[in-house]
Structure formats: C-alpha cells, structure tokens
Amino acid sequence: MTQLTKSNEQVLNELLNDDADVDEYGEWTEQAAARVTTKQQGDGEEEYGHVKLRKPIDLETLCASKGQILELDQNELDPAELARAATQMAMDDVKENQQQQQHMTDQFINNELKSTIPSKDLFSHRLIDNTQDFDDQLGGMQHIIKTNGTDGTPLDNVPSSEAAGGIWKQIIYAGVGETPSLGSTVRVHYNAYFELNDEPYDSTYIRRRPCEFQLGKFNVLPGLDLAVRTMQRRERAKFIISSDLLYGEHGCPPRIPPKSWSVFIIELISWIDCTLVEKLNQLKTKDDELIEDFDERMRIAQTLRDMGNDEYAKHNLERAIRYYAKGKQFLLKTKTSDENQIKQYKDLLLKLYLNSAQCYLKIRNYERTLKNCNEALQLEPKNIKALFRMSIAYRSLQQFDQARMHLNIAINIEPYNAEIIDEAQRLDRAMEQQKKTEQKLYYRMFNN
Incomplete structure (x- = not known):
C-alpha cells in the first residue's frame, strides 16, 4: 500500500468517507490514496470540485487558526456552477421574504385578535364553578325571591339576612325582549347540580330535548317556574334555589337527598304569549x-x-x-x-x-x-x-x-x-x- 503523510491523512479525513475507504485492517485503500494524489495535482492551486481558490491553503495553519476567509477565483468558476449558485441565492431570498411576510401577517392577525377577542377573564364567568359552598357563591348573586326556607312562604320587604330561603340569580349573558307573562308557554334548557358537585343530576342537554311548560301552572318545580319568569329570550343565567322551592324537606331518596338546595343553569330558548x-x-x-x-x-x-x-x-x-x-x-x-x-x-x-x-x-x-x-x-x-x-x-x-x-x-x-x-x-x-x-x-x- 502507498504510504501517506500526516497531511495527506488529514485531507482524506475531510474529503473521504472513512468507513468506505479503509480496508479490513484499517489501512487506506489504493483507490483512496489515488484520489488524494489526484486532488494534489495541478498548477499549485488547491481545487475542490469545480471551484478554484485564489491562494493555496496550508491545512496545518488552517487547523491551528480560528478561521480564514476563502476567496474564490471567479475566472475559473464553471458557468453552470455560477448559474446554480445564483438560482439558489434567489430561491433563498424568496423563501426569506415569504417567511418575513408570513411573520408580519401572523403578527397582524395576533394584534387584530387581541383587539377583537375578549380577554380570558370575560369568559370565566360563563364557566360553572360548583366547587365552592353555596354560602360563598351567594355573595355575588342577587336575592330575587325570598322565602322562609321551610314551606316556600314568600317574604316581602325583608332584608336577605332575615330570609332563610328563596332564589338567587346571576346573569351569565343577557337576553333580548321582554320577560314572559303568566300563561305563556316557555321552552328552556337547563343543568341542575347539587352543592359541591360538578356533575348534573338533571339535564335537558343530556336528554337532548328542551323542557316545555306553561308559566303559572306549576307543572314543574316551583323554583324553576319562578326563576324562568325573570328571564328574557335567549338569556342564560345561574340560579341557586332553596329546598322549599324544589323537593322539600324530605327530598326524593335515594336520588334527591333531604333539604337539597340546587344550582340551575337555565337558558330560555323561546316563549309564546298564549293569551x-x-x-x-x-x-x-x-x-x-x-x-x-x-x-x-x-x-x-x-x-x-x-x-x-x-x-x-x-x-x-x-x-x-x-x-x-x-x-x-x-x-x-x-x-x-x-x-x-x-x-x-x-x-x-x-x-x-x-x-x-x-x-x-x-x-x-x-x-x-x-x-x-x-x-x-x-x-x-x-x-x-x-x-x-x-x-x-x-x-x-x-x-x-x-x-x-x-x-x-x-x-x-x-x-x-x-x-x-x-x-x-x-x-x-x-x-x-x-x-x-x-x-x-x-x-x-x-x-x-
């Protein structure tokens, strides 16, 4: 085998695939040595592919230094290589411009969304958070109907602190038009929850059919009838209703515990004045x-x-x-x-x-x-x-x-x-x- 100098081996390491150009004993093959020799032939200039450098490079100096600028001999460049390089540069410029435009478009859209989409806090009030005690939730709600808390007897002109029961309301999003009058036929969707329970025990959404009834006839729970009377069409509201307006003192075991208060999330779909x-x-x-x-x-x-x-x-x-x-x-x-x-x-x-x-x-x-x-x-x-x-x-x-x-x-x-x-x-x-x-x-x- 041809003996190679240290510099020649460095050239091989840069230009050749080590795994493909060594034999079973780890020595360089004659084909690999021949290619190195061919690379070093010429008119005193180092040539890599079809691109010639203006000055030869001392590889030991290059390795020892932090880097050098390699200047190409433009006269010796292949025209096809020049065309390919120019095309590649143009394609790179186009790609960069597209990326910049896309970035500007994304930034514009983000800015627009910031100005049109409400902040996350505005949506939080629509979520049902039933992880708090009812006492903690009642503080931010309006006490619209007051009762004695035992048999549903209404209490008028008394402060909320003296009323043991009734209906508390919080509007999630407002409706339109007037509230339904007595005798009107209403169609509602609702979810009903017990205290500290995020799973509804009753839901028209699960049944996939709205609840329809006539106001004032009390064909449904009294609390549901009274709550819907305060709503507008397409209104969605949260109600906390005491047990005396729902299932009473005894409840309906085992499904409804005794003296159970409930949260109702109600949406009034439509109502018709039948009179x-x-x-x-x-x-x-x-x-x-x-x-x-x-x-x-x-x-x-x-x-x-x-x-x-x-x-x-x-x-x-x-x-x-x-x-x-x-x-x-x-x-x-x-x-x-x-x-x-x-x-x-x-x-x-x-x-x-x-x-x-x-x-x-x-x-x-x-x-x-x-x-x-x-x-x-x-x-x-x-x-x-x-x-x-x-x-x-x-x-x-x-x-x-x-x-x-x-x-x-x-x-x-x-x-x-x-x-x-x-x-x-x-x-x-x-x-x-x-x-x-x-x-x-x-x-x-x-x-x-």
Missing part, C-alpha cells in the same frame, strides 16, 4: 280589523312568528308555514301612522317573508321560495338572506343565469361570507354537470 293567540283564535277573519291598537297588533303578529319559529325548531315545517302565513295576513291589515310604526311594521313583515322562504326551501317548494324572497326584496332590496335563498332556489330549478345574477349581488355586498362562497362553488359544479350532460346528449343525437 294573545287565544284572543286571535276567537276572532273571525273579518273581525281582525277590530283590533285597532298598533302595539297589540304587533304583539299578536310577533307571537305568531314565535309560534312558527317554535314549530320550525321542532322540524314541523308545514305548521311553521301556517303560523307565518297567519302572521303575514294579520300584519298586512295593520295600519301605521308614523315613521316609527312603519319601521316596526316592515321589520316584522320582512322576517315573516324570510322565515316562510326558508321553510319552503326546506320542503323544496322553490316557486313559493322565490315568491317570498321577492316580497322580502321589495321591503329591503339588498337583503342578503333573500338573495342567497333565491340563488339556491334558481339553482335547484336549473335556472343558472338567474342564480348567478342574484348570487353576484350578494357577493358584492358581503364578499367574504363563507355560505355565499360555498353556494358559488356549488353553482359552478351544477353548471359544469349540466354542460357535461348536454355534451353526452348531443353526442348520442349525432352518433345514432
């Missing part, structure tokens, strides 16, 4: 105009809409359509006297048209859908819901030009609406499918 509906049912169609009071007529029409919404939530679409139709018919006979009444009238009538259109769209009655949407657009020409539902109806009827026209109007109003963008994609697919079907039809016509 107005009964009054409307007693009237004949020709007698509708006898009700001259504008506010009362608006309450009746709103109640009919609420009843339609309630049936829609139960997937009883036909019954919902009938309630909406009664509401429209009753409202169209209503007379207005000022701008405020005209606005209330149009707002409620618009909702009735849109709700009817949604029901007809669900049952695939597209002609009635279009009719109600057109009526809605007469009241509000740029209503997004009406334009969107008209586009779906026209697409379902394969009237793609009309569907595209109404959808483009909606896109111009709300270009970033996700539902509108999805409908545009569905419309494109439907048009493409129709085009393919027509091509197949023409092919069969001319090739038979």
